[in-house]
Amino acid sequence: MSTVLIIFCILAAVTLASAFMTIFTKNPIHSAIYLVICFFSIAGHYLLFNAQFLALVHIIVYSGAIMILMLFTLMLMNLNKEDEVHKPRITRLGAVVSFLLIISVLIAIFIQTKPIVGPYDTTGEDYQSIKVLGQVLLDQDNGFMVAFEFASILLLVAMIGAVLLSKKEKSSK
Amino acid sequence: MDSAIILEKGIFIVIIFAITMLMAMYSTLAERKVAAWLQDRIGPNRAGKGGLLQPLADGLKLFSKEEFLPDTPNKFLFVVGPAISMSVALMTSAVIPWGDKLHLFGRDIILQATDIDVALLYVFGVLSVGVYGIMIGGWASNNKFSLMSAMRAASQMISYEVAMGLAIIALIMMTGTLSLREISAQQSGMNWNIFYQPVGFVIFLICSFAETNRTPFDLAECEAELIGGYHTEYSSMRMGFYLFAEYASMFISSTILAVLYLGAYNYPGMSWAVENWGVNIANVIGIFVLFAKICFFIFFFMWVRWTIPRFRYDQLMRLGWQMLIPLAIANIVVTGIVILLFDN
Numbered sequence: 001m002s003t004v005l006i007i008f009c010i011l012a013a014v015t016l017a018s019a020f021m022t023i024f025t026k027n028p029i030h031s032a033i034y035l036v037i038c039f040f041s042i043a044g045h046y047l048l049f050n051a052q053f054l055a056l057v058h059i060i061v062y063s064g065a066i067m068i069l070m071l072f073t074l075m076l077m078n079l080n081k082e083d084e085v086h087k088p089r090i091t092r093l094g095a096v097v098s099f100l101l102i103i104s105v106l107i108a109i110f111i112q113t114k115p116i117v118g119p120y121d122t123t124g125e126d127y128q129s130i131k132v133l134g135q136v137l138l139d140q141d142n143g144f145m146v147a148f149e150f151a152s153i154l155l156l157v158a159m160i161g162a163v164l165l166s167k168k169e170k171s172s173k
Numbered sequence: 174m175d176s177a178i179i180l181e182k183g184i185f186i187v188i189i190f191a192i193t194m195l196m197a198m199y200s201t202l203a204e205r206k207v208a209a210w211l212q213d214r215i216g217p218n219r220a221g222k223g224g225l226l227q228p229l230a231d232g233l234k235l236f237s238k239e240e241f242l243p244d245t246p247n248k249f250l251f252v253v254g255p256a257i258s259m260s261v262a263l264m265t266s267a268v269i270p271w272g273d274k275l276h277l278f279g280r281d282i283i284l285q286a287t288d289i290d291v292a293l294l295y296v297f298g299v300l301s302v303g304v305y306g307i308m309i310g311g312w313a314s315n316n317k318f319s320l321m322s323a324m325r326a327a328s329q330m331i332s333y334e335v336a337m338g339l340a341i342i343a344l345i346m347m348t349g350t351l352s353l354r355e356i357s358a359q360q361s362g363m364n365w366n367i368f369y370q371p372v373g374f375v376i377f378l379i380c381s382f383a384e385t386n387r388t389p390f391d392l393a394e395c396e397a398e399l400i401g402g403y404h405t406e407y408s409s410m411r412m413g414f415y416l417f418a419e420y421a422s423m424f425i426s427s428t429i430l431a432v433l434y435l436g437a438y439n440y441p442g443m444s445w446a447v448e449n450w451g452v453n454i455a456n457v458i459g460i461f462v463l464f465a466k467i468c469f470f471i472f473f474f475m476w477v478r479w480t481i482p483r484f485r486y487d488q489l490m491r492l493g494w495q496m497l498i499p500l501a502i503a504n505i506v507v508t509g510i511v512i513l514l515f516d517n
Binding site for chain 2: 029033036052053056057059060063064067068070071074129130
């Protein structure tokens with residue numbers, strides 16, 4: 001077995017184990033910490049592909065996000081009661097349906113995507129470097145400029161929505 | 174050839190590690206000496222000549238103290254907390270260019286442990302992990318005051334990371350690269366970034382005070398309100414690790430400030446020195462220049478600590494979110510306009 005394969009096996013085991021533990025732990029803080037470990041091992045997978053930029057952005061974005069998740073857990077949840085919250089059946093049904101929708105979108109993505117690493121393989125250029133990534137992502141003619149901007153607007157809307165929701169809750173209390 | 178590179182990098186990493194530890198150790202002494210100087214006292218002067226062995230004595234004291242575990246259900250996390258803080262504080266030095274290069278044994282030795290082209294992102298990644306040490310330790314202590322303090326520290330660090338990142342974006346727009354090596358090479362002579370990005374520099378400086386939990390942002394440690402801080406329940410060397418990590422990250426913050434804004438190892442007349450005195454001498458001077466800049470910033474950190482009182486919590490949040498972030502965004506806009514007008 002090559003070293004890369006061994007590292008991959010260890011990383012994959014850690015990723016899966018920590019992902020399972022995230023769901024099955026009763027304690028919300030422990031669950032958040034398992035989630036951090038899970039994301040770190042995913043970043044490790046990116047590093048195996050030599051995708052340094054992706055790995056580091058993954059760590060910055062997700063580790064910061066989970067920190068905030070942890071803070072919210074501590075501030076908003078009653079940690080003494082470790083019992084499950086009972087959601088109405090319609091909410092559960094909604095969750096299942098949206099999960100299935102996401103799965104179908106993901107499957108479509110995996111089937112449809114065409115890897116465009118071919119030309120870079122022949123020229124020997126490092127297609128994981130930020131220069132090439134930036135070109136591919138933000139090039140005005142044949143890049144994903146418009147999609148990129150739409151995604152950022154979507155994120156902005158989500159952020160404003162979150163602020164709005166938390167404000168409403170405050171005034172009703 | 175391959176093994177030679179591994180050997181070279183290995184030796185280099187060990188040296189960097191030793192220097193970081195040494196700097197952190199002597200920062201503790203320097204802090205007390207500077208405090209004494211500012212308050213017209215003498216400071217520690219018993220251990221060694223003029224107190225030079227004081228850090229060793231402190232370390233010995235911390236090691237020989239009783240290790241005490243509080244009654245917590247999270248013993249593992251309690252132990253992991255200071256370990257994360259300490260290792261994260263030491264990790265950043267891997268991407269710092271300590272000098273340009275040396276020419277030894279017939280080969281060029283690059284004075285940097287690793288030159289990844291996303292070095293700046295690496296620094297930020299490590300920074301964002303650093304919060305976990307404090308948060309996990311404070312939570313695992315099973316003490317409400319520790320938890321309060323850890324929450325303060327975490328929310329402060331997260332808030333100021335935003336402004337810090339925005340300040341850096343303006344710099345990246347100018348340099349056009351994320352590699353710290355290229356950024357320092359661009360600042361040759363007196364072409365330092367501080368002259369082009371004064372606002373960004375000030376924002377970054379303020380944010381690094383917040384990131385290292387130093388006064389005036391040391392709300393995480395407060396005897397009157399919180400008994401001690403997130404390390405209230407810690408004793409012996411675990412406590413020492415938390416304190417030590419603060420000094421190590423202060424050293425690293427000073428280094429990043431010096432590399433990004435104060436021209437790294439560059440000094441006026443470096444190219445002349447390379448021509449006339451050779452690469453080696455010029456670069457050894459460069460390393461000393463870099464360390465002089467770092468020492469200045471460490472002194473600055475201490476100077477501020479013993480001069481300015483601490484903020485109130487709401488003042489801290491208002492400064493971060495309502496002043497620094499808009500200022501940083503304005504800085505980005507102005508930088509963009511200037512680049513568009515004058516660079517094309």
